[in-house]
Amino acid sequence: MSNHLFQIPLTKLQGVGPQKAEEFHALGISTVGDLLEYYPFRYEDYRIRELSEVKDGERITIQGTIASMPSMQRYGGKSRLICRVTVESMLVTAVWFNRAFLKDQLTLGREITLTGKWDQRRRHLTVADSEFPDRSSAKTGTLQPVxxxxxxxxxxxxxxxIDRALNQFGSLIPEILPxxxxxxxxxxxxREAISGIHRPENTREGTEARRRMVYEELFLFQLKLQAYRATHLKQxxxxxxxxxxxxxxxxxGALPFSLTDSQKQVINxxxxxxxxxxxxxxxxxxxxxxxxxxxxxxxxxxxVRxxxxxxxxxxxxxLADQHVRSLGKMFEPYGIQVGLLTGSLTERKRRDLIASLQMGLLDIVVGTHALIQEDVFFRSLGLVVTDEQHRFGVNQxxxxxxxxxxxxxxxMTATPIPRTLAITVFGDLDVSTLRERPKGRKPIKTYSVKHQMMDRVLGFIRKEAEQGRQTFFICPLIEESEKIDVQNAIDLHIQLTQALPELSIGLLHGRMTAGEKEATMALFAAGKTNVLVSTTVIEVGVDVPNATLMIVMDADRFxxxxLHQLRGRVGRGEHQxxxxxxxxxxxENGQERMKAMTxxxxxxxxxxxxxxxxxxGEFFGTKQSGMPEFRLANLVNDFEVLEQARDDAAALTAMEQFWSSPTYAELRENLARDANLNGEPLD
Known part of the structure; x- marks a missing residue:
């Protein structure tokens, strides 16, 4: 909406004084522009329906004739008004709560329109709203915004x-879209869309109005991201x-396996x-x-080449240690040097590694956040790969x-982000997606069980161990907590050691030193430990092909x-x-998640x-900064519109005339008001 309507204060509308304006300000409404873009979140339907098409418990609007004198019941300062109404040759009992003033208006033979909750069995309507057609009926037959x-x-x-604002200033609403x-x-x-959202004549008009404004909202957001890319990133x-x-x-061709079609496409x-x-x-x-x-x-x-x-x-x-080993195997025949930089390196090893990087003797370095320390320099850094990128902050x-x-x-991320969210949160990135699994991978069979079935679970662990397979056993906490009654890793390790004395049980958690973790993982990877009790420290990337059983304790807490990440730690070998x-x-929420997982x-x-x-907002575990709050758009339902808007915005910002033609002046003005384009980059 052009700057003009956002410069007209609410007090310019009849009936809005300073005090009323202050109350609207608390809702985030200070100007006529704010008011017209303050959209309803649903509608109350006052259109008259036939009783035959109404389901039990639905909210309906019906029209009929008063067929009995009203009776009044009073209790504890409250009242209940009861009256019979003939609707389509059916006798309906209408009940009003705390509407005693209506009693004298309910006269025999008078027409009445009732809105309320329908009880089919009792032919009973609990009335929320009523109007008399012989007076002005403001709501009957309409969709009222809420x-x-x-x-x-x-x-x-x-x-x-809002009605007053549309009548007074509606003609000033400009068209923004080309x-x-x-x-x-x-x-x-x-202009038609904003009016149609606030006062739709029918469902179709309301739907078309919303469709137009959802597209505009998503398009303007995408335009900011694409304009940023055009002016900053693609230089x-x-x-x-x-x-x-x-x-x-x-x-x-020298890899010991074939790439999937999906991998080939993404590599290209x-x-x-x-x-x-x-x-x-x-x-x-x-x-x-x-x-x-x-x-x-x-x-x-x-x-490197x-x-x-x-x-x-x-x-x-x-994970860093695992990547160094797997990349080292791949690159060794080509003389490519791979180094490891983590916080647990000795000072001397760290100094040597940094010197090798600066002189160009080291081709590839794998590391944790130790890579971003001030004294780490490269001779010529060509490619930065960040794995599980949502674990790192923008600054890192x-x-x-x-x-x-x-x-x-x-x-890279192994938390598959719904495409809508990827386009929204990472709108300034190009998105590549791997959909296929490598050939030969069998689907993982998933079951949800109660705590009382622990004996059967232990039997399953024994059975897998007898066949030479291994088990991950995950729990949420390291030590007992008074606040949350969940199984903890240390207690569970003791219990399993007692329950399965014939098996070797390992323990892994975040408070162990790097050396202790590495030694524990090495034993498990070598098959010398049957069961590894662990916290979610193993959630990401750990690869033990012989592990075939993943057990998650208190899974409803995850x-x-x-849970899907944890499940992905097994199913990496040839066995089921x-x-x-x-x-x-x-x-309740836990059961919903268990249902999805199974x-x-x-x-x-x-x-x-x-x-x-x-x-x-909660998808990444913590609210993602920069996650936009849309007034109308819903990222789950409107994903197709978001993709259209993204493609349109990208095509438009790539055109030279977008940046100069009067046709796009409103859009450029909208961009100019956005602080993101003038401030920090959207990383």
Whole structure:
């Protein structure tokens, strides 16, 4: 909406004095523009319906004739008014609570319109609203908007004021969207849409009005992100990394497994970006076990072959150690040197490693946040890969990027983000997705059981151990907590050692030293430990192909995406794997999560359900800064519109005339008011 309406104070509307304006200000409404963009969150339907099409318990509006004199009952200062009404040759009992003043108006034979909750069995209507057609019927036959209100502002008051604003200033509502987008999506004009949202004539008009304004809301948000990309990220100041396709084919061909079609497509997208004169900024997302590490390895190989260095930042030392071993095997035949930089290195080893990086003797370094310390420098950093990127803050990621001259950046996540959320939260990134699993991987069978079934669970552990398989046993806490009655790792380790004396039981948790963790994991990886009791320190990336059983204690305490991550630690070998979730059946949200886990092992479906259960702001466990609050749009339901809006915004900002033509002046004005484009980059 043009600046003009946002400059007209509410006091310009009849009936709004300073005190009333202050009350509206508490709702975030200070100007006529704010008021017109204060949308209803639902509608009350006052359209008359036939009783035959109404279900029990529904809210309905019916019209009839008063067929009996009203009777009044009083109790404890309250009242109940009862009257019979003939509706479509049926006798209906209408009941009003605390509406004693209506008694004299309920005269025999008078027509009346009633709105309320229908009890089909008793033919009984609990009346919420009533009107007489022989007077003015303001609501009958209409859809009435319902707004968030507070203080002394009632629904009637805000409806009346919005009506007044539309009548007085509606003609000043400008069109923001260019004609080509209105035509492309068959969108109604903006003035019509804002009026239709606040006072729809019928459902169709309300739907079309909402569709238009949802598209606009998502389009304007995407326009900011795409304009930022066009003005900041796609400037030709990145490294042009020549990629030799024959060398890449040879490297991929030497791998001990075949790449999936999905992996090949994503590798092509990454290598294409690396050849461009602007810095790559790509998000690689894929389900657990989809093979993201191999894709990253091809990118790291390409940057080394182009004469640069690569860095891989991961959230835990266990994962860093594992990556160094797997990358080392892949790169050893090519003479590519891989180093490990974590907080537990001795001072001398750390000094030597940093010197090797600065002199270019080390090609690739894998590390934790130790990589971003001030004294770590590269000779020529070409590619930065961040694994499980949502574990690192914006600042940590950007510090690593600044250690090179605009290196290419690949951020990876094994928490599959619903595409809508990826486009929204990481809208300034290109998104690549791995959907397929490597060939030969069997689906993991998942079961949800009660705590009372622990004996059967122990029997399952014994059975797997007899066949030479191993078990992960996860619990939420390290030690006993007075606040939360959940099984803890240390107690569980003692109990399992007593219950399964013939088996070797290991213990892993976050308070152990790096050396202790490494030794524990090495024993488990070598098959010398049958069962590993652990906290969620093993959630990300740990790869033990012989582990076939994942048991999660107090599973209802974990988030859905976290449970899926834990399940992904098994099923990495040739044998059938299982996941057993031990949960409290009384936990309502927990049961919803258990149902999702046992019904599907598709990470994208899991994340979609997680988004529905928790909402976008909580999807990453903590509220994501920069997560926009939309007034109308719903990221779960409006994902198709979001994708359209993203594509349209990208095409528009790529056109030279967008930045100069009068046709797009309103859109440019809207961008100019956005602080993000003038302040810190959207990393």
């Amino acid at each position: 707004y968030s209100v507070g203080g002394s502002i009632t629904q009637a008051a805000i409806r009346k004021l 004609p080509e987008l209105l035509d492309k999506h068959s969108l109604i004009p903006r 030709a100041d990145g490294l042009v990394q020549p990629v030799n396709n024959d060398e890449i084919r040879s490297f991929v 997208e990454i290598l294409h970006d690396m050849k461009q004169p602007y810095a790559m900024n790509r998000l690689l997302q894929g389900d657990v076990g989809a093979g993201k590490t191999v894709v990253a390895a091809v990118g790291l190989y390409a940057t 182009a004469g640069h260095q690569g860095a891989l930042m991961v959230p835990t030392e266990i 990621r950007s510090i690593l990027r600044r250690k090179g001259m605009n290196p290419d950046v690949l951020t 988030g859905l995406s976290q 794997s299982f996941c057993i979730l031990i949960a409290d059946p009384k936990s 019904e599907t092992d598709d990470g994208f479906e899991i994340s979609r359900r997680d988004l529905e259960i928790r909402g976008p």
